[in-house]
Amino acid sequence: MSETNPQDELAGSEQPFVAHLIELRDRLIRAVAAIGFAAAVLAIFPGPGELYDILAQPLVAHLPKGATLIATSVISPFMVPLKILMMAAFLLALPIVLYQVWAFVAPGLYAHEKKLVLPLVVSSTFLFFMGVAFCYFFVFGQVFAFIQSFAPKSITAAPDIEAYLSFVLTMFLAFGLAFEVPVAVVVLARMGVVSIQKLKDFRGYFVVLAFVIAAVVTPPDVVSQLALAIPMCLLYELGIWAAKIFITHTQAPDETEA
Template sequence: MSNDSKPDDELAGTEQPFVSHLIELRDRLVRASIAVAIAFGVLAFFPGPSALYDMLAAPLVAQLPAGSTLIATNVISPFLVPLKITLMAAFLIALPIVLYQVWAFVAPGLYSHEKRLVLPLVFSSTVLFFIGVAFCYFFVFGQVFKFIQSFAPKSITAAPDIEAYLSFVMSMFIAFGAAFEVPVVVVLLVRMGLVTVEKLREFRGYFIVLAFVIAAIITPPDVVSQLALAIPMCILYELGVFAAGYFNQYSKAPDEQA
């Protein structure tokens, strides 16, 4: 009898913590969803989905010939596309709250030295993603569209589709937002012991080639957007190498420091 009951004794008390973790995860997801929903409701009233799309399309419209506008080839596109943009903007606005909920869920299971690393990385990754998106919108779009329109034959009237433009914008935002996370990735690689700062310095030349290859793959086939992505990646790589040494020492466990 004692041998039969031993597996039950070993599992005793494990169900309740697991259920409590699931409940906490649900609560965190609900709070993050509420934050996104509130941001969506505010943006739906001011400035509104149509105004948000006009703001998003402004860099392209500014480079189109006089009288040219974007078109909708789908019947429901004028309704769905602005709503998608509003949802995207709401998620970006609520992103700090969403990341805080993720941090609050995993923080109890971390050591103090791990918290010293994770919290700055969560904050810096959020800021770097926003900087990448802003850099893409305010600088890259204008230069890319100007470059493309300069090669357009005069016999062609440009009238881009709004869904195609949204897909292009989303891919560019994700590409530049992810590219600006290079310092965070470098710091994590060093802290996890997968590579050393010295090896990263030796890898500098290879990374420059890799950055231009990545830029050529994920950006449109024009020189402007490729340079606009590859050059910041190289600069951010140097920033990540510099920061890796500091964070590696700052987030060490007490026994590692000893």
């Protein structure tokens, strides 16, 4: 009886692992290349400076006549537009980045799991962009108008560009994540953590939770807090409705038979 060589046993398992590493490397390179290409395009048109002007437009529109944003650091006029350029490039290339993630994990998923993951990836991306767009086109204008209405006439507003960038990123992240409420509800219901009925019973508590979150992550003004809390409550209801449909269409064959 011949002895089994341990190296022969490992030879069959090393190659798939190495192949996965090579594929992961290729996917990462493609994702980084997509971000780099988007950054190069945005650097040419409209340009880093113009990107910052677009981002600052909601605030500038509500500043007193003649007031502008200022830079209190020597390198801020260079670093802040560069940060915005990279942020915009990442958002522009996000669908490609998420596709690379999906293409890497999809071969290892069952058919019913693919029905679960792909819609979640697409919907979460769409909802995040919707949250950012809602914040930029609606919330910023209302918040800045509300804040300026309380400013004494003896004070000339001249916000710092780095402080404004930090504020914008915080608000974008808050509204982007808040718009992910339906995805979180669907995932919790599909994994069996909570039932649809429990989600319905939790409505009242979620309304209180939404206003608490809005009070913590947004500026201390009523406009921004309502603008975050009310959509969260509506999206929670949307999540309950979507969970009913999602659970029905993403069950495994054995779950369907049961």
